[in-house]
Amino acid sequence: MTEKTYLRVKGGSPLCGTYNVHGAKNAVLPMLAASVMTEDEVTVTDCPYISDVDDMTEVLRALGVAVSRRGRDVTVSGKPTLTEIPPHLACAMRSSVFMLGALLAETGEVRLFTPGGCRIGARPLDIHFDGFRRLGACVEYGEDYVLCHAEKLTGADVILKYPSVGATENLIMAAVKAEGRTRLIGAAREPEIVSLVRLLVKMGADIAGEGTPVITVNGVRELEGAVCAPVADRIVTGTVMAAVAVAGGRVELNGADASCLGAVISPFLSSHTYLVEHGGVLVFESDRVLAATDVVTGPYPLFPTDMQAPFMACQCYASGMSSMRETVFEDRFAHVAELRKMGADIALAGNTAFVDGSRGMKGAVMHAADLRGGAGLLVAALGAEGESFIDGLRYLDRGYENIERIMSNLGGKVVRESGSLPE
Ligand code: EPZ
Numbered sequence: 001m002t003e004k005t006y007l008r009v010k011g012g013s014p015l016c017g018t019y020n021v022h023g024a025k026n027a028v029l030p031m032l033a034a035s036v037m038t039e040d041e042v043t044v045t046d047c048p049y050i051s052d053v054d055d056m057t058e059v060l061r062a063l064g065v066a067v068s069r070r071g072r073d074v075t076v077s078g079k080p081t082l083t084e085i086p087p088h089l090a091c092a093m094r095s096s097v098f099m100l101g102a103l104l105a106e107t108g109e110v111r112l113f114t115p116g117g118c119r120i121g122a123r124p125l126d127i128h129f130d131g132f133r134r135l136g137a138c139v140e141y142g143e144d145y146v147l148c149h150a151e152k153l154t155g156a157d158v159i160l161k162y163p164s165v166g167a168t169e170n171l172i173m174a175a176v177k178a179e180g181r182t183r184l185i186g187a188a189r190e191p192e193i194v195s196l197v198r199l200l201v202k203m204g205a206d207i208a209g210e211g212t213p214v215i216t217v218n219g220v221r222e223l224e225g226a227v228c229a230p231v232a233d234r235i236v237t238g239t240v241m242a243a244v245a246v247a248g249g250r251v252e253l254n255g256a257d258a259s260c261l262g263a264v265i266s267p268f269l270s271s272h273t274y275l276v277e278h279g280g281v282l283v284f285e286s287d288r289v290l291a292a293t294d295v296v297t298g299p300y301p302l303f304p305t306d307m308q309a310p311f312m313a314c315q316c317y318a319s320g321m322s323s324m325r326e327t328v329f330e331d332r333f334a335h336v337a338e339l340r341k342m343g344a345d346i347a348l349a350g351n352t353a354f355v356d357g358s359r360g361m362k363g364a365v366m367h368a369a370d371l372r373g374g375a376g377l378l379v380a381a382l383g384a385e386g387e388s389f390i391d392g393l394r395y396l397d398r399g400y401e402n403i404e405r406i407m408s409n410l411g412g413k414v415v416r417e418s419g420s421l422p423e
Contacts, residue, residue: 012247015240043228063103064081160184161186308332362386
């Protein structure tokens with residue numbers, strides 16, 4: 001019998017209390033990457049205690065820079081002495097991709113082994129590499145690596161065929177010290193990109209248009225140290241809201257940034273929920289009666305793909321037929337088979353899931369296959385009758401800080417255990 005670590009969840013307890021929302025994983029990672037663009041100290045504050053941040057710290061140390069952590073503040077200093085992201089790290093996490101632009105700008109060269117991360121589609125990097133070429137870099141493919149190098153980077157107009165978040169962030173960082181002006185046309189608009197730009201501008205970069213489809217970067221020669229806070233994590237905020245929606249209760253989300261939560265919040269709103277925002281606190285209340293919804297994921301400001309699984313869990317409890325169309329990743333329904341073990345009535349047609357929530361859900365033994373899919377399973381288990389068991393916690397721990405504690409501090413019956421999973 002293999003020893004496993006898993007969550008044991010007993011559904012049906014309402015969730016009440018306060019949760020402090022910390023910095024967004026998807027802002028902290030590119031901000032830490034940008035820190036190698038000066039040898040001065042750069043501090044990113046309010047970082048979550050999650051394994052993706054730990055892994056990024058390891059990547060930075062492997063590149064030769066100094067990284068220290070005091071509470072939630074992570075400080076980086078020194079210049080990278082290596083330009084190769086260690087294979088075992090690149091394969092462990094997708095976030096190593098976010099080093100490409102910063103290292104190319106800083107050292108003129110970067111070698112990346114085939115990155116890992118969640119299995120949610122092919123996740124090519126062509127938009128990143130096409131953009132680097134536009135800025136004057138050469139991109140060479142090896143068996144299991146890609147090598148980008150440039151004598152000099154020169155500003156240019158770069159048209160992105162799709163508003164890729166990572167490509168936008170990498171191209172901003174590659175352009176920051178390029179000679180002349182770069183315009184990223186068709187750029188992604190996510191709040192996490194605005195966070196990255198806020199840090200870069202504090203470091204002395206000349207950037208405008210962040211949060212819009214056209215971002216302009218005028219190259220500068222040097223950057224200096226800075227301290228910057230990331231935007232609050234809108235996906236963790238949405239995940240807690242989804243848990244309250246299925247379990248019932250009332251939560252106060254301290255630090256939630258309502259200005260970037262529009263699309264996340266709107267599918268939750270109905271005559272059976274209550275939501276108000278005052279002074280940086282988002283109050284959300286639900287009586288467990290959920291209305292059927294039709295949701296489509298898309299690039300910001302549309303409904304975020306990272307909320308697709310957690311919100312599908314809510315649709316499993318909504319009377320009537322709901323739909324969830326996933327337009328960002330081509331293979332992000334791994335959680336559907338697991339939700340069906342609980343009795344979910346979900347039919348898949350191409351990139352759309354049709355969910356009939358009228359049957360009710362029972363606890364089951366389930367396996368998380370990716371970060372947000374795992375979060376969706378936990379949300380579903382919190383509303384189900386009986387006990388559920390969820391393994392694959394290494395995925396959940398990438399993006400949620402002690403997710404069992406987040407829910408149990410609100411009254412949810414969730415514990416992390418080790419042992420053999422029930423059959
Ligand atoms: C970022 O990933 C996030 N990760 C993802 O969050 C998020 O789901 C995604 O953006 C979309 O919002 C981080 O920020 C660390 P993309 P990224 O490039 O940059 C295609 C989580 O759970 N594409 O915007 O990798 C790609 O295949 C993670 O926190 C190309 O075709 O996403 C996908 O279909 C999961 N060519 C779509 O674009 C490229 O060169 C969106 O990808 C790049 C992307």
